[in-house]
Amino acid sequence: MTSAAARHWADEIADAVLQRQAHHVISTGITPSGEFHVGHLREVLTAEAVYRALKERGVSCRFHYVADSMDPLRHVYPFLDPARYREAVGKPLCDIPCPCDGHPSYAEHYLEPFLQAVQKLGITLEVLRADALYRQGKLDAQILTALQHTQTIKRILHEETGREVAEDWSPFTPLCAACGRLTTTRVTGFDVAAKTVSYACRCGHRDTAPVSQAGKLTWRVDWPARWQALGVTIEPFGKDHASRGGSYDTGQRIVREVFGGEPPYPIPYEWIALAGQGDMSSSKGNLISIFNLTQTVPPEVVRYMIFRVRPMRHLVFDPGLPLLNLVDEYDNLQGSQRNARAAELARLDGTPPLGFPFKHLVTLVQLTGGDADKITAILKRQRLPVPPRQVLESRIAYARHWLAHFCPPQLRVELQDTLPPAVAQLSPSQRQALGELAQRLQPEMDGDAIHALVYTLAQACGLPAKELFAAIYLAFLGQPQGPRAGWFLSSLDFDFVRRRLQEAAQGQGEAA
Ligand SMILES: [Zn+2]
Numbered sequence: 001m002t003s004a005a006a007r008h009w010a011d012e013i014a015d016a017v018l019q020r021q022a023h024h025v026i027s028t029g030i031t032p033s034g035e036f037h038v039g040h041l042r043e044v045l046t047a048e049a050v051y052r053a054l055k056e057r058g059v060s061c062r063f064h065y066v067a068d069s070m071d072p073l074r075h076v077y078p079f080l081d082p083a084r085y086r087e088a089v090g091k092p093l094c095d096i097p098c099p100c101d102g103h104p105s106y107a108e109h110y111l112e113p114f115l116q117a118v119q120k121l122g123i124t125l126e127v128l129r130a131d132a133l134y135r136q137g138k139l140d141a142q143i144l145t146a147l148q149h150t151q152t153i154k155r156i157l158h159e160e161t162g163r164e165v166a167e168d169w170s171p172f173t174p175l176c177a178a179c180g181r182l183t184t185t186r187v188t189g190f191d192v193a194a195k196t197v198s199y200a201c202r203c204g205h206r207d208t209a210p211v212s213q214a215g216k217l218t219w220r221v222d223w224p225a226r227w228q229a230l231g232v233t234i235e236p237f238g239k240d241h242a243s244r245g246g247s248y249d250t251g252q253r254i255v256r257e258v259f260g261g262e263p264p265y266p267i268p269y270e271w272i273a274l275a276g277q278g279d280m281s282s283s284k285g286n287l288i289s290i291f292n293l294t295q296t297v298p299p300e301v302v303r304y305m306i307f308r309v310r311p312m313r314h315l316v317f318d319p320g321l322p323l324l325n326l327v328d329e330y331d332n333l334q335g336s337q338r339n340a341r342a343a344e345l346a347r348l349d350g351t352p353p354l355g356f357p358f359k360h361l362v363t364l365v366q367l368t369g370g371d372a373d374k375i376t377a378i379l380k381r382q383r384l385p386v387p388p389r390q391v392l393e394s395r396i397a398y399a400r401h402w403l404a405h406f407c408p409p410q411l412r413v414e415l416q417d418t419l420p421p422a423v424a425q426l427s428p429s430q431r432q433a434l435g436e437l438a439q440r441l442q443p444e445m446d447g448d449a450i451h452a453l454v455y456t457l458a459q460a461c462g463l464p465a466k467e468l469f470a471a472i473y474l475a476f477l478g479q480p481q482g483p484r485a486g487w488f489l490s491s492l493d494f495d496f497v498r499r500r501l502q503e504a505a506q507g508q509g510e511a512a
């Protein structure tokens with residue numbers, strides 16, 4: 001690998017945009033129409049990596065998140081009460097009541113937990129709301145320009161998408177003052193000098209309103225208008241917008257040919273898929289909320305998960321064992337040069353490394369019920385580093401959450417109080433090896449020493465190591481698989497381990 005190939009993508013982008021100009025505005029935006037999920041993290045975290053790389057270079061840079069709070073409610077989503085929300089379809093999200101009645105609007109209901117999670121992930125961004133941008137008149141100039149150049153925009157849309165644009169198409173969607181909908185109106189005229197738009201609604205209402213209060217631009221015009229109004233120079237967006245004839249293609253031409261601006265440096269990104277269930281999407285219901293993820297692993301690990309993969313590479317999120325491995329990978333930073341840079345960009349002041357595998361902590365939490373004192377005693381016995389109490393307790397909380405929400409059945413560790421009946425299926429050589437292990441085990445052996453001993457004994461008994469490991473798991477857990485055996489056995493009381501091995505070797509419990 002050449003050193004150029006090993007460069008982190010955020011560094012490549014930072015250097016590329018600095019060829020264009022010295023001051024930057026990175027923009028992101030997601031519609032707050034439902035709970036934000038792990039798939040949504042790619043947008044803000046892709047921007048965060050570039051933002052951090054630019055900050056490191058001493059570049060003056062702003063980081064926006066624009067909540068598309070003026071977007072209408074498209075339909076009654078499965079998670080909404082139909083009786084309550086049927087009549088809200090077509091109204092802006094900022095004007096609809098929230099599902100819990102505890103927030104100023106529907107948009108704020110979903111925005112609040114997202115912004116909390118963003119803060120927890122160490123991202124500092126300026127939150128802008130589309131409804132405020134419109135209603136404060138920040139897009140007035142672009143709205144009037146777009147209305148004056150409706151024919152040019154129609155031509156661009158036709159040329160780029162190949163689709164016919166309806167004769168009465170308008171770049172502006174009025175908001176009906178009577179029924180509150182965006183989806184039932186059409187523009188009937190506008191006055192540039194008076195800065196007003198006239199419209200008619202299917203409900204029968206006709207009106208003339210100041211542009212700032214009259215509605216919103218349609219998506220394909222809204223986006224370039226926002227680039228121009230906010231001076232956006234860099235923007236990550238989902239790959240659907242990046243397709244040929246997609247909204248980035250039309251946006252580029254509209255911002256240049258209609259608004260007289262330049263499009264931002266584009267950073268298209270791929271979706272995040274949930275292992276075994278395809279791309280995460282609200283409509284498929286295969287979501288893991290950002291809140292849920294931030295309860296499961298430290299924020300640095302969430303950042304690292306996104307930073308370590310180039311934006312256009314597919315990312316499969318597996319909350320089972322791979323998520324635990326990711327924590328250990330981040331703690332160790334033993335990845336390639338590129339991963340080391342990803343970890344550096346991911347670092348926050350918060351979480352020091354655990355000092356031993358997080359997977360092992362997950363086992364200890366299961367064996368002790370998450371008791372920090374008992375875990376500390378086991379770590380000392382195992383001669384593993386004992387992290388500061390606060391670090392240990394916060395990692396125990398993450399482990400508990402993972403166990404409660406994401407632990408696959410085969411990784412569950414339930415120590416059996418008595419000899420499990422499953423040992424009846426052990427072969428004579430498996431029993432012989434377990435008996436040898438009971439004899440040769442010493443209290444001072446650590447996990448690695450026990451692990452090595454298991455290999456030696458398996459060989460001596462003419463047994464594939466896998467079969468001896470399975471015998472050990474059956475004897476203690478009643479199932480043929482479990483956590484790394486040496487570390488597992490050294491976590492348990494020595495006398496108990498020896499007695500259980502002897503019982504299993506004889507094929508019966510003490511009471512029998
Ligand atoms: Zn609410």
Ligand SMILES: [Zn+2]
Binds near residue numbers: 180181204205
């Ligand atoms: Zn109406």
